[in-house]
Amino acid sequence: MNDNKTHSQNAEEFLKDRERAHWHDETLWFVRAKRDKAAHNIPEWEALRDAASRIKEHTLSRLDEYLIQFEEKAKANGVQVHWANDAEEHNQIVRDILQKHNAKNVVKSKSMLTEECGLNFYLRDQGINVVDTDLGEYIVQLRNEHPSHIVLPAIHLKKEDVSNTFHEHIGTEKGNKDEVYLTRSARKVLRQKFLSADAAITGVNFAIAETGGIVVCTNEGNADLGVHANKVHIACTGFEKIIPKAEHLSIFLRLLARSATGQPVTTYSSHFHRPGKGQEMHIVIVNNGRTNQLGREEFRGSLKCIRCAACFNTCPVYRRSGGHSYHTAIAGPIGSILAPNIDMKQFADLPFASTLCGSCSNVCPVKINIHEQLWSWRQKLMDEGYGGFAKKASMKVMAGVLGSPAVYKISGKLGRTAMRLMPFAVNNNLNPWYKGREMPEPPKESFREWYTKNKKA
């Protein structure tokens, strides 16, 4: 991830390795196909999406009440509840809890919120060592990288990369690329980490207002091993993870894994209500700009997101540019809506990293109108002056051409003639539309010319 470059500049880097970029594209499409198969097996799929969307919309409309209810129930369950208005405060709260217990080694299961807040680096600077225990996250952490996908963190890597990384850091055989061997090797190392840590951090998939409990979903069992093996459990959650009732879990759990990977459900859906014997449990509720998004009418729907990443897997731009190109913790179409909310200037390029084809909105299990929100961000960013000079200049030319029938007619003719007489003028690497594809044969005449000629006959 290069924070100083735009999505398109990073994507250009990513696409240099043609073969790998192609593999990335195909693999994510395969995951998307598995999602389709899983969804089509449920006759009531659309009704589930509709219910999920409406429950989330209702929850947003009474969010403060549900958060208060959640806090009250959680406290009654013996859980300590903390509130953080921004990333910095979230990190400090976590640090204070850890320091109180003199915790030096922490195991963490997947949490995009802690990625968003930069918790690992913050704690490292305070002398606290965090090990990411999800296999994909463990791999990218060893490589000093960030996850490139919120569900498949190491999807940008190939077996030989993992083999090399493990050889270097945990001493696996050089050149052994067998995935079972590599997974078992990490299992051995991480088992000792679970057992020798001082505290565990997890994310939260759902927080139940009615009961004050949280649900964490994993396939690997790493969240549970970490939490149950340690005296302190800190669960970090964005406030939008709240749902009103436990019965609503049935709807969300039916949708989540099917949308994410095509599995009927994740291996573990763990419900934490009260701390274990001799254990302390904390929940940190985080804002970090979410109240602003709630106040932006056209974008508040993005707070319905359950982080399944279906929109990533289906997106033609994500699949062909890789997660790191988005230079933000949450990449893909949904990340391109969330990031400008936090910093319009830094992430002004992201809403443009889309074809607006609408596939993201069609697969979204909570029916977020993702592509429409991306379009709205484009309007807003241009209005607020974050469009960038290049984009504005070409837009002006485009507006001039499209705004005048005479200029449009001449430009079309010139373009067609140029493509016929000098195909090299468009079939070259300076033209971004040529990359990865051949330009079509230009038609001999325009529709207008054809129509004028044929309407008499």
Place this chain on the structure above:
Amino acid sequence: MSREKILNAIAKNKPAPLPLPEKFIVERTLVNLAEKFLDVLQGIGGKGRIVNDLTEVKNLLQEKRERGVEVVNCIKDLPGYNAGDYVSKTAAETQTVHTVFLKGVIAVAENAAIWVPESAAVNRILPFICQELVMVVDERDLVANMHEAYDLINVNEDGYGAFIAGPSKTADIEQSLVIGAHGPLKLDVFVVRS
């Protein structure tokens, strides 16, 4: 206080009240729940079979014991219930456990998930730290889908509970599925005819 700051900002920015949708109801179309359950379980890397009584489970338990591996039996109906010894053990003290036998409360046909509350597992770490997990469910405790499951369980009856569907798994290395990630490498389920 950030709590007030956040709650006030939400109160100010939230949309106008929207109604909570009615309870989600779906007609049960599945006829043979056990068949569906076993089919899905196989698809997610677990092994399952229907049995008339606990004889086969007893044999498996006996076989494991004879092999000399550390077995924790949390099912009182099976001989040699020893889960009581593990209630207060720390995670480190349970790392040598090879196989855990436990009774699932509800089993869901659509996704092969089995509800395991803390009381059924005795110690929260046991279903995760063991190398192999064996679960027994009664056929009458099978339900068609997650809606029916949540109607029957109380998520907060125990301090902790989990739906467990299959053995632990990962596909984080080049999307190649590996059964056995951090949790158990194997899951056996016995559905006992009612």
